[in-house]
Amino acid sequence: MWPASRLRDVADAVRPPPRLVDWSLLALVGVEAASGLLSFTVGSPSGWPLFWLHRIVGLTIVALLGFKLARVRHRLTDRSRWRPTTALSVATLVAAVGALATGIAWVLGLDARLWLWTLLSVHVGFGLVLVPLIAAHLATRFRLPQRRDFHRRRTTLKYAALLLGGGVVYRAQEVANDVLETPGADRRFTGSQPRQGDGNGAFPVTSWVADDPDPIDPGEWSLAVRGAVETPLSLAYDEVVVDGEALSEREALLDCTSGWYTVQRWRGIRVGDLLDAAGVDESARYVRFVSVTGYRWSLPVEEARDALLATHVADERLSHGHGGPMRLVAPGRRGFQWVKWVERVEVRRRDDPAQWLVTLVSGFD
Known part of the structure; x- marks a missing residue:
């Protein structure tokens, strides 16, 4: 297992500037909402790239959300630093974690129901709520990216590394499902279970x-x-x-x-x-x-x-x-x-x- 210092070095190497993290989260949540809704209309196997895009972007959001939480954790844990907008921040965090957790659990093959809804339906609900929440949250702390945030080659490489990492993790999960014969191994390319x-x-x-x-x-x-x-x-x-x-x-x-x-x-x-x-x-x-x-x-x-x-x-x-x-x-x-x-x-x-x-x-x- 890598030492904590090595993991921090890797995180520092791929972490975008703070302002870009915030705007990237908004953009990628929008991509997730659009691709998720569009995927409802895709039933033919030729549409598999849309589902891969949705899952890889979701895993990229996990990394970006980790960077965001590492930066603002003191604002959440220190009650003296709470502001009227903190409730909105917490609601946004709950929706984000809910969407990611239910999506990952579904991909791994967990087939649970929450009252009338499957985990996939709950995942969709969290995702739809997250879009306006993250937009409202960003509006309370509106900061446009600055030119120095866009060091073209370095920034491009960081985002390429994040997306590539999401693709590798997703593919590894698929292989693990097949090898371990988990319930997720029987999923269709749409994520549906038999x-x-x-x-x-x-x-x-x-x-x-x-x-x-x-x-x-x-x-x-x-x-x-x-x-x-x-x-x-x-x-x-x-x-x-x-x-x-x-x-x-x-x-x-x-x-x-x-x-x-x-x-x-x-x-x-x-x-x-x-x-x-x-x-x-x-x-x-x-x-x-x-x-x-x-x-x-x-x-x-x-x-x-x-x-x-x-x-x-x-x-x-x-x-x-x-x-x-x-x-x-x-x-x-x-x-x-x-x-x-x-x-x-x-x-x-x-x-x-x-x-x-x-x-x-x-x-x-």
Whole structure:
């Protein structure tokens, strides 16, 4: 083990100037928030660099936060030096440590729940709270960097060393997970952990924000197909499910943003078959899937054709919690884009940017 003096030498060699540490923390927390939110939309393995960026930057923040605490620790431990802004500083520290601790614990494979939320959900919550807190904290001690802080080559090398160190630590953690066969070794590239089994009971019932409608009677439900089509359709449940059997089947992986994934055999009706039956206008570019709650998501027409509107999972009729009578199965998309309780399919000439807002407010009365 290295002596403490050697560790201090290494820390001194890579520590940026104090003002740059403060502004770097703000910038990197912004990067973490942006990459974390963007990662919610990435379900294809080709998106792995975004997740690596998020994790490496997170580990870099650990080092910068250590530098910051070493510099200001006396202000926190000496009550005589507390100021009205100290409470804000403490709240910012709690949010930062909470975000880092829950993120690291999740990567290591810890699968605990805090009431209704997984550790990953708690991590997201801490991260969203941290962004305004750190901005407010920096505003109370506003100091612009000075020219001498930007010794170009030296500063660049320090930040390169910090980011490289974050990458090495993250890669070492992945190797350790594999060698030790920890629960983290089974994570998907998104960080999601597996849920084994078949059917409704094999994976958790989750809802995005506030979506929680009353159970739907399949006998009173119907599916409408309308918009830029030649022949609008209205299909009863018995027209989609014939003699208890769905018309089409496919295996697909559902990766939920709350931190789990499952591979299931889904049965229902191909969206492409619906579009062919309705006759899609040549000008159509998107297909929007709308829930009974108003929740909605759109897919490009060609991608939508390959999607499935499922009525069954494995050999079971979809339960209400999993979106029955019908939910969208969109391979390569994250779970919040697999719209539950679908009642309308709308063929459109334009995209629907407002769907982002709707995901946050649907379900609220």
